[in-house]
Amino acid sequence: MSDYFEDILGEEPDAAVVRWMDRPPLNVGAAALSTVVAGAFLLGAVAAFGLVALSGRFTTAPTVRNRISRLLH
Numbered sequence: 001m002s003d004y005f006e007d008i009l010g011e012e013p014d015a016a017v018v019r020w021m022d023r024p025p026l027n028v029g030a031a032a033l034s035t036v037v038a039g040a041f042l043l044g045a046v047a048a049f050g051l052v053a054l055s056g057r058f059t060t061a062p063t064v065r066n067r068i069s070r071l072l073h
Contacts, residue, residue: 052058
């Protein structure tokens with residue numbers, strides 16, 4: 001016994017074959033799209049800054065970290 005059904009329609013249907021075909025297209029304006037992109041960038045920048053701050057890379061006291069900086073100061 002086989003549960004396989006042919007996925008071929010005899011004729012092209014006039015109406016929707018499945019429910020999701022009846023949905024209207026999603027309309028997004030340029031302002032909304034720009035806002036989403038800017039928000040995603042800002043969220044990523046804040047997350048990166050937060051991770052760097054939590055890792056202890058920022059210090060309040062100025063320190064000389066490399067040889068060239070030590071030679072110049």
